[in-house]
Amino acid sequence: MRDCIGILxxxxxxxxxxxxxxxxxxxxxxxxxxxxxxxxxxxxxxPDRLAAIASGDxxxxxxxxxxxxxxxxxGAGMVAIACNTAHHWHARLQSETALxxxxxxxxxxxxxxxxxxxxxxxxxxxxxATVALxxxxxxxxxxxxxxxxxxxxxxxxxxxxxxxxxxxxxxxARALLEPVCEAMLAxxxxxxxxxxxxxxxALAESALDTVALDPTAALARSAVARSLAARNxxxxxxxxxxxxxxxxx
Amino acid sequence: MRDCIGILxxxxxxxxxxxxxxxxxxxxxxxxxxxxxxxxxxxxxxPDRLAAIASGDxxxxxxxxxxxxxxxxxGAGMVAIACNTAHHWHARLQSETALxxxxxxxxxxxxxxxxxxxxxxxxxxxxxATVALxxxxxxxxxxxxxxxxxxxxxxxxxxxxxxxxxxxxxxxARALLEPVCEAMLAxxxxxxxxxxxxxxxALAESALDTVALDPTAALARSAVARSLAARNxxxxxxxxxxxxxxxxx
Numbered sequence: 001m002r003d004c005i006g007i008l009x010x011x012x013x014x015x016x017x018x019x020x021x022x023x024x025x026x027x028x029x030x031x032x033x034x035x036x037x038x039x040x041x042x043x044x045x046x047p048d049r050l051a052a053i054a055s056g057d058x059x060x061x062x063x064x065x066x067x068x069x070x071x072x073x074x075g076a077g078m079v080a081i082a083c084n085t086a087h088h089w090h091a092r093l094q095s096e097t098a099l100x101x102x103x104x105x106x107x108x109x110x111x112x113x114x115x116x117x118x119x120x121x122x123x124x125x126x127x128x129a130t131v132a133l134x135x136x137x138x139x140x141x142x143x144x145x146x147x148x149x150x151x152x153x154x155x156x157x158x159x160x161x162x163x164x165x166x167x168x169x170x171x172x173a174r175a176l177l178e179p180v181c182e183a184m185l186a187x188x189x190x191x192x193x194x195x196x197x198x199x200x201x202a203l204a205e206s207a208l209d210t211v212a213l214d215p216t217a218a219l220a221r222s223a224v225a226r227s228l229a230a231r232n233x234x235x236x237x238x239x240x241x242x243x244x245x246x247x248x249x
Numbered sequence: 250m251r252d253c254i255g256i257l258x259x260x261x262x263x264x265x266x267x268x269x270x271x272x273x274x275x276x277x278x279x280x281x282x283x284x285x286x287x288x289x290x291x292x293x294x295x296p297d298r299l300a301a302i303a304s305g306d307x308x309x310x311x312x313x314x315x316x317x318x319x320x321x322x323x324g325a326g327m328v329a330i331a332c333n334t335a336h337h338w339h340a341r342l343q344s345e346t347a348l349x350x351x352x353x354x355x356x357x358x359x360x361x362x363x364x365x366x367x368x369x370x371x372x373x374x375x376x377x378a379t380v381a382l383x384x385x386x387x388x389x390x391x392x393x394x395x396x397x398x399x400x401x402x403x404x405x406x407x408x409x410x411x412x413x414x415x416x417x418x419x420x421x422a423r424a425l426l427e428p429v430c431e432a433m434l435a436x437x438x439x440x441x442x443x444x445x446x447x448x449x450x451a452l453a454e455s456a457l458d459t460v461a462l463d464p465t466a467a468l469a470r471s472a473v474a475r476s477l478a479a480r481n482x483x484x485x486x487x488x489x490x491x492x493x494x495x496x497x498x
Contacts, residue, residue: 001292004292010281010284010286010287011281012281012284013269013272013273013281013284013287014270014273016269017266017269017270017273020262020265020266020269020289020291021263021266023262024262024263024266024417025417029415029416029417030415030416031412031415031416032259032260032261032262032293032294032295032297032415033293033294033295033296033297034293035259035261035262035293036293037259037291037292037293037294038259038262038289038291038292039288039289039290039291039292039319039323040269040287040288040289040291041288041323042269042286042287042288042289043250043253043286043287043288044281044282044283044284044285044286045282045286046281046282047282048281048282070288070323070324071323073322073323073324074288074290074319074320074322074323075319075322163280166278166279166280166281167278167279167280168273168274168278
């Protein structure tokens with residue numbers, strides 16, 4: 001199904017659910033059938049991505065590839081990866097499949113371009129691996145933004161926030177994250193880029209939500225736009241359509 | 250993966266997300282890898298189940314079967330159906346696959362038996378199709394409970410609540426559902442069985458939540474218990490295990 005969004009997820013599982021919810025919210029729909037098809041592979045046994053990147057080992061790779069193959073067999077028409085850090089393997093996954101794999105930083109930066117003036121300073125809140133891999137900084141610099149990263153103690157705190165969300169302690173995570181965000185705003189940052197899929201969950205009920213930029217939501221909107229375009233292509237190309245929808249098989 | 254929960258969903262998509270969230274909440278976990286693997290097939294184009302059951306046509310069947318086959322190919326080890334009404338096709342789906350397909354009413358009634366005294370009266374809030382199919386009433390009567398169903402105007406209202414949730418209007422849905430629940434409690438019902446996967450979403454932020462019985466949560470707990478048992482079996486049977494988890498493939 002070319003319009004079916006495959007989610008390579010489970011990293012963590014709550015972040016996968018968050019992406020799915022944001023896909024629903026990004027879809028104009030009055031009834032079930034208006035929504036876009038999604039197949040989510042949420043297998044949280046993928047070994048720790050941070051530890052692997054830090055030590056240069058490749059433990060997550062066979063798990064990520066197994067997830068990609070599962071989504072192919074299940075019938076996905078595109079892939080979205082519900083984990084910023086796992087985008088370390090984005091190019092390698094893309095080289096293994098004919099399915100388009102969206103990049104969360106492309107989606108986020110397209111979105112930022114519509115809401116932030118060039119020259120703004122963006123606080124990059126992410127895992128140390130995502131910060132070190134520089135895929136956000138490169139894209140943001142290319143669009144004329146300045147990027148600030150947390151100092152060492154703030155970065156420690158961000159990691160602790162992520163672990164708390166993964167353990168289900170969302171309100172404790174929020175209490176830890178807010179002071180880091182406030183310090184970065186006080187130091188001159190204009191917006192907070194929540195570039196780990198656990199962080200939007202931590203800040204969802206915070207007043208700081210208004211200055212946050214959410215790559216998960218941007219990825220959801222990008223995937224929905226692509227899915228709706230593929231649905232329209234199918235209908236235009238004369239697939240058997242019942243009730244406005246192409247039929248299975 | 251015998252421990253992987255396959256979700257046949259999309260009916261509607263928010264109910265699928267709700268089941269996934271309840272699976273996460275039902276799992277004792279301190280980190281990603283402790284959670285159970287889930288593959289969710291959330292394809293909301295399945296034709297209207299109510300209309301099909303009312304008219305005796307079989308339009309949803311090829312879509313449900315396509316979903317089951319997708320979950321088999323993707324590697325699911327069991328199936329949970331994230332829609333009460335679609336359990337009309339439960340036995341027929343089970344006859345098509347070697348994978349165990351959990352029944353939401355079995356899970357719900359096992360749960361009710363732990364929290365409600367026999368002789369209690371349970372208000373069955375569901376689609377007219379689920380009410381007419383009687384799979385809840387039969388199981389509840391067998392365990393010694395009385396069952397009350399909404400009158401015609403209350404049933405109309407429940408249908409409207411379900412449509413509102415499917416359209417994303419959750420707070421409007423709550424405002425409509427609460428008076429029906431209060432009337433049934435005033436008429437002598439002891440507990441409210443929310444036997445359509447949209448209804449727990451409508452009542453999530455209501456004070457009535459304390460007397461509600463949630464089959465979605467019961468299905469989640471049942472699936473998690475089965476998944477954890479399968480994981481332990483795999484570990485005991487000497488599969489290659491790294492970090493406590495059987496390896497992919």
